[in-house]
Amino acid sequence: MRILDKLWQALDERLDLAPVLEFATHKEVPQHRHSWAYYFGGLTLFFFFVQVATGILLLLYYRPTAEAAFESVQFIVTRVPFGWLIRSVHSWSANLMILAAFAHMFSVYLLGSYGKPRELTWWSGFVLLLLAMGFGFSGYLLPWNTLSFFATRVGTDMVSKVPLAGEWLLRFLRGGDDVTGATLTRFFGFHVAVLPMIMAALLGVHLALIQRQGMHIPEGLEEEARTRKPLRFIPSFVMREGVVWLAGLAALAALAAFFPWELGTKADPFASAPAGIKPEWYFLFMFETLKLLPAHVLGIEGELLGLAAFNLAGLVWFLVPVLDRGSSSGHRSRAFLLLGWLALAYIVSFTLLSFAGVFK
Amino acid sequence: MRNHLLAAAVVLAHAAAAWAVPPANVVRAPGKHAEDTCTACHVALDDEHLRAPALLANGDIHHTQGITCAGCHGGDPASENAAVAMNPARGFVGKFSRRAIPEMCGSCHSDPTFMLRYAPNIPTDQLAQYRTSKHGLALAKGDTSVAVCSSCHGAHGVLQVNDARSPVYPTRVVDTCGRCHGDAALMTRYGIKGNEITEYKQSVHYAALVTKNDLSAPTCKSCHGAHGATPPGVSSVSNVCGTCHPTQRERFDLSPHKDAFAALQQPACESCHGNHAILHPTDGWIGVGEKQVCGNCHSVGDAGATAAFAIAGALERATAATAGAEGRVDRVKRAGMLMDDADVKLEDAHQSLVVAQVEIHTVNPTRVDEQTKAVLASTGAADTLAAKAEAEIRYRRTGLFISLGVIALAMVALIFKVRAMER
Amino acid sequence: MPGSDESSAVSRRGLLTWLLGTSLVATLVAALYPVFRFVMPPEVVESPVNRVLAGTLSELPPNSGKIFRFGPKPGILIRTPNGDVRAFAAVCTHLACTVQYRPDMQNIWCACHNGHYDLQGKNIAGPPPRPLEAYKVDIAGNDVYVTRGA
Numbered sequence: 031m032r033i034l035d036k037l038w039q040a041l042d043e044r045l046d047l048a049p050v051l052e053f054a055t056h057k058e059v060p061q062h063r064h065s066w067a068y069y070f071g072g073l074t075l076f077f078f079f080v081q082v083a084t085g086i087l088l089l090l091y092y093r094p095t096a097e098a099a100f101e102s103v104q105f106i107v108t109r110v111p112f113g114w115l116i117r118s119v120h121s122w123s124a125n126l127m128i129l130a131a132f133a134h135m136f137s138v139y140l141l142g143s144y145g146k147p148r149e150l151t152w153w154s155g156f157v158l159l160l161l162a163m164g165f166g167f168s169g170y171l172l173p174w175n176t177l178s179f180f181a182t183r184v185g186t187d188m189v190s191k192v193p194l195a196g197e198w199l200l201r202f203l204r205g206g207d208d209v210t211g212a213t214l215t216r217f218f219g220f221h222v223a224v225l226p227m228i229m230a231a232l233l234g235v236h237l238a239l240i241q242r243q244g245m246h247i248p249e250g251l252e253e254e255a256r257t258r259k260p261l262r263f264i265p266s267f268v269m270r271e272g273v274v275w276l277a278g279l280a281a282l283a284a285l286a287a288f289f290p291w292e293l294g295t296k297a298d299p300f301a302s303a304p305a306g307i308k309p310e311w312y313f314l315f316m317f318e319t320l321k322l323l324p325a326h327v328l329g330i331e332g333e334l335l336g337l338a339a340f341n342l343a344g345l346v347w348f349l350v351p352v353l354d355r356g357s358s359s360g361h362r363s364r365a366f367l368l369l370g371w372l373a374l375a376y377i378v379s380f381t382l383l384s385f386a387g388v389f390k
Numbered sequence: 391m392r393n394h395l396l397a398a399a400v401v402l403a404h405a406a407a408a409w410a411v412p413p414a415n416v417v418r419a420p421g422k423h424a425e426d427t428c429t430a431c432h433v434a435l436d437d438e439h440l441r442a443p444a445l446l447a448n449g450d451i452h453h454t455q456g457i458t459c460a461g462c463h464g465g466d467p468a469s470e471n472a473a474v475a476m477n478p479a480r481g482f483v484g485k486f487s488r489r490a491i492p493e494m495c496g497s498c499h500s501d502p503t504f505m506l507r508y509a510p511n512i513p514t515d516q517l518a519q520y521r522t523s524k525h526g527l528a529l530a531k532g533d534t535s536v537a538v539c540s541s542c543h544g545a546h547g548v549l550q551v552n553d554a555r556s557p558v559y560p561t562r563v564v565d566t567c568g569r570c571h572g573d574a575a576l577m578t579r580y581g582i583k584g585n586e587i588t589e590y591k592q593s594v595h596y597a598a599l600v601t602k603n604d605l606s607a608p609t610c611k612s613c614h615g616a617h618g619a620t621p622p623g624v625s626s627v628s629n630v631c632g633t634c635h636p637t638q639r640e641r642f643d644l645s646p647h648k649d650a651f652a653a654l655q656q657p658a659c660e661s662c663h664g665n666h667a668i669l670h671p672t673d674g675w676i677g678v679g680e681k682q683v684c685g686n687c688h689s690v691g692d693a694g695a696t697a698a699f700a701i702a703g704a705l706e707r708a709t710a711a712t713a714g715a716e717g718r719v720d721r722v723k724r725a726g727m728l729m730d731d732a733d734v735k736l737e738d739a740h741q742s743l744v745v746a747q748v749e750i751h752t753v754n755p756t757r758v759d760e761q762t763k764a765v766l767a768s769t770g771a772a773d774t775l776a777a778k779a780e781a782e783i784r785y786r787r788t789g790l791f792i793s794l795g796v797i798a799l800a801m802v803a804l805i806f807k808v809r810a811m812e813r
Numbered sequence: 814m815p816g817s818d819e820s821s822a823v824s825r826r827g828l829l830t831w832l833l834g835t836s837l838v839a840t841l842v843a844a845l846y847p848v849f850r851f852v853m854p855p856e857v858v859e860s861p862v863n864r865v866l867a868g869t870l871s872e873l874p875p876n877s878g879k880i881f882r883f884g885p886k887p888g889i890l891i892r893t894p895n896g897d898v899r900a901f902a903a904v905c906t907h908l909a910c911t912v913q914y915r916p917d918m919q920n921i922w923c924a925c926h927n928g929h930y931d932l933q934g935k936n937i938a939g940p941p942p943r944p945l946e947a948y949k950v951d952i953a954g955n956d957v958y959v960t961r962g963a
Contacts, residue, residue, distance in 0.1 A: 104726075108727065114726050266812060269808045269811075270808060272804055273804050276801045277801060280798060283790050287786070290725055290783070290786075292724050292725060293723075295724075
């Protein structure tokens with residue numbers, strides 16, 4: 031112990047760490063009937079850590095070329111000891127991370143925690159979600175199997191609808207006119223270098239903001255939070271979060287055991303598209319909505335209109351701390367609460383209906 | 391009619407004189423493009439019939455090899471005076487009768503010494519073969535609607551056979567024959583159905599030719615001969631098919647069918663496979679039911695039907711086992727298991743199945759069974775490997791369950807610890 | 814007896830701490846063991862089998878052949894009567910049977926339908942429609958390596 035004490039003293043002397051420790055030991059988490067919502071962000075962080083760890087491991091064997099990508103993933107799952115597990119966990123954790131991020135975002139929204147002074151936290155979180163979806167989209171292609179190849183072709187085709195810059199964007203994303211080995215190399219670069227760098231920086235900002243501002247107490251629960259004894263961040267909250275992380279780990283192990291992620295068949299760019307191509311589940315609600323739209327609405331291409339609507343909705347969602355004027359004074363408007371519930375109901379119902387095969 | 395024959399005789403006499411030895415002024419230098427006054431004038435003529443040959447001459451193999459128009463038509467290709475150039479006294483023949491064409495072409499093409507100077511590798515027996523063909527025999531009897539050299543090769547603008555534009559190139563020769571043989575009205579005069587081309591186009595041979603671009607796939611001439619075109623007789627059918635399908639023929643020769651078919655004057659391969667519309671055979675053909683080929687001669691209860699049932703049963707078991715093993719191996723493969731060894735076994739099964747299908751031609755159930763047993767052995771081995779892989783998947787699942795238990799225990803302990811701490 | 818109550822509470826707390834510590838360590842081991850195994854190179858160190866050790870020169874006298882495996886597919890390694898070493902896919906282009914070398918005929922032969930290929934892999938007789946796919950051969954000492962085109 032003396033060595034540890036000495037080490038601490040030496041570091042404190044040089045870096046003035048005492049205030050940090052002081053902050054950490056005094057940090058408290060308020061308790062009220064909705065304080066369960068505070069755990070989702072941490073859970074998302076856990077899955078992100080799993081992604082980083084398993085992602086780095088996969089990099090040891092993965093090869094990002096059209097000729098070798100599928101074979102290298104096949105090699106990982108068949109020849110490398112526990113490669114099947116690492117890959118399965120990476121795939122499942124990616125999906126659970128998005129799911130946890132959605133839960134985190136909706137709980138924050140519905141409890142009205144986005145208002146002043148937490149606008150920056152909301153905005154950074156919104157961008158983090160977009161980045162996570164970018165991770166999902168780029169990572170989906172990397173095994174270079176039939177399904178991912180055609181899903182990427184359909185997915186990237188959407189950006190060509192963007193007015194003016196569409197063609198340019200399409201060529202930028204695909205690294206050419208069509209999805210080829212060049213796209214794979216590019217997506218690999220996005221997936222392991224560009225996105226992680228931005229994500230790490232933004233995640234740092236997001237977490238720093240939360241530490242700086244503390245937890246938000248939802249409107250109407252201030253009294254309850256005052257009367258109940260708050261949790262000390264260390265060790266109580268951390269240990270509870272630990273239980274949640276263990277539950278996340280257990281979920282990963284169970285999913286990898288029951289539903290090992292399949293390899294599929296190698297992509298053949300010249301084969302005709304297989305029937306029933308679907309994107310990852312978190313894009314399904316948009317995918318199905320776009321399919322439901324008529325070909326032309328008032329002379330404008332239906333799909334274009336749909337994409338414009340999604341972008342507008344995204345913008346409203348992003349700007350909600352500004353648009354909801356009452357939120358800055360702690361009185362969020364009923365209309366925005368209703369909007370949140372509607373959005374949640376729409377996304378959940380369309381995703382579930384799509385899984386149930388209602389849209390065909 | 392007499393006049394007609396007389397005219398032909400005159401032409402033939404001329405021809406004999408003109409073609410006995412190609413005149414020196416006809417061939418300038420072998421291998422050098424011909425130059426003559428004929429094309430120079432004819433390309434400028436208004437009459438389509440007179441202009442077209444001159445236009446075609448440029449790409450003609452003869453012309454490019456230095457043989458001028460006069461090589462066939464006679465006359466003086468050096469003179470610019472039409473009266474001199476096309477003077478019968480200088481051997482000018484003009485338009486040929488159809489009957490004269492084979493002899494005219496043959497005057498060079500049957501002369502090995504002459505052909506040696508141009509194309510030492512091409513045969514010189516075409517005319518001899520032609521005379522034995524149905525076409526040649528009919529022509530000799532005065533029937534001028536039958537095919538002569540120019541019917542298939544063209545008259546002017548003759549191309550080499552290996553030129554893809556040539557009407558006798560493998561991918562085009564079927565339609566070339568079909569120009570006459572697809573004409574049912576014309577063919578009834580010769581007692582031919584006229585549906586042979588349509589039937590052939592449904593066959594595996596035509597599919598191989600056009601979809602796989604397999605130029606070795608048989609066309610009309612592969613079985614009937616080209617210059618000596620004639621239907622192969624009953625006794626020679628198996629020889630014709632056997633040139634490309636030797637193993638089937640060898641097995642057939644071992645079968646009791648060989649002597650039985652011969653005694654019945656029944657063609658060998660054709661009895662089951664047909665002639666022009668040769669479809670891809672399936673195992674379903676074996677049996678005495680409707681659309682099953684054994685039923686043509688055999689009926690339930692006789693030895694042939696019993697053998698057919700035995701063979702069909704063995705093949706069905708082998709095919710089902712192969713499909714089953716393939717499906718199972720495919721499933722575990724998609725689950726991420728390495729199944730290379732099982733794939734090798736499936737290849738073996740596939741190979742034995744192919745050989746079993748060859749052995750059908752012996753109509754001996756024991757020989758077919760030998761192969762289907764090999765199929766079952768291979769699929770059994772593949773099944774075992776798939777079962778092993780499935781066991782490995784279960785083993786992994788068990789391992790994950792254990793770690794799940796460990797994690798659950800840690801969670802419970804942590805929950806109790808939190809409670810104890812906050813009490 | 815408050816004393817024994819206290820001691821039982823202490824021992825219960827001790828047990829809980831022990832249980833927590835053990836299970837957390839076990840969880841850590843369960844998570845790290847696969848990672849440790851994963852980072853150690855597997856037996857076959859390279860992923861796609863575009864190159865294999867197909868055989869040795871000593872086992873291939875002139876005018877002989879040998880079947881080797883390229884992943885799940887067979888390949889054929891032949892040594893011509895002149896001593897050249899060549900390699901082809903051993904999958905017959907007709908119906909995908911495995912071909913073999915026939916020293917008596919000095920060519921490659923498929924037993925299924927009596928297809929023949931010459932020593933350059935070209936189809937010369939019987940039903941095969943196309944030549945066999947040729948592979949690149951590299952000889953290092955006594956070892957013969959075969960590389961498949963990308």
